[in-house]
Amino acid sequence: MNSVYKFILEEYGYDEPVFTKELKKNINISDGTLRQNLKRLSDKGALIKVRDGIYYVQKADSILQKPRVNIDKVIRRKYIKTIDQNVIGYISGINFANQLGLTSQTASVSTIVTNETGRPEHVIMFDKKKVKLKKSKVKITNQNYKILQILDLLNSLDQVSEISLESSIRLINNYLKNTNITINDLKPYIKFYPRKTLENLLEMELYNEPAQA
Structure with missing residues (x-):
């Protein structure tokens, strides 16, 4: 072989x-x-x-005459998570808001923020599927991707959320469950976002106070 x-x-x-x-x-x-x-x-x-x-590698017993790999799987592996489970990107925009339950709307073109692009923003085509890629403000890792994902969301919360602020807080906190984000964790990233992102963060109290020595 x-x-x-x-x-x-x-x-x-x-x-x-x-x-x-x-x-x-x-x-x-x-x-x-x-x-x-x-x-x-x-x-x-x-x-x-x-x-x-x-x-x-196509399975030998496939009955498809024109074999095709799952395009969503290709996109996830190339731009979101590698085969060895390293996070290199994340879903952003209205489709992420939909995943959390903040809106019933979806976008036909998903937005992915990723390490795997050198351009600020552009649309690519896989087969017949369009995806918008955005360059991350900082390197995305297993440890910070949820922080960056939520900061992106807070930057456009008033545009994507269809529910009350209280319900939004509950759903976002549920997503961040067990993450234990402190204000110190946020400091390296908040400088890359507009003031309204910080205001939303403070209003919603989506972080824990650091433990006292």
Whole structure:
């Protein structure tokens, strides 16, 4: 069995997006050899090419004549959370407000704030699905993504929420449950947001006081 194909099967399995960028970091061969292997596997049909730099292994018993990977899964893996569970982005805007229950509205084009773009804001197309990408104000990590997500929300709360302030506070607090955000946690990020974000934060008291020494 081809060593690259074996590695992909062991690390990713079937119907999981495989990114060339990730493979380069995790497999001990030169970039040129990796490209040749991927092209050879793709030409043989062992790998299905979604687009440049993105592949997957189709299950052998698939009945689909035109195999397709789950595009939402590709987008999540590329822009939100890697295969090793590192958070690199998050859903923002009205679709995040909808997830929390603040509104019944949804947007046909999801907004994702991510580390994986160098441009302030632009729209990309995967298959027939549009996604708006926004560059994060700071590097997104497992530890801070919820903080940044809520700060983004507070910046546009009056535009996206259809419910009372009291209900909004309850739902946001439920999302932040077990996060234990203190004002000290917020200080590195609040400077990147308008004054109204801070005012909403203070009014809603969405943080805990730091423990006294």
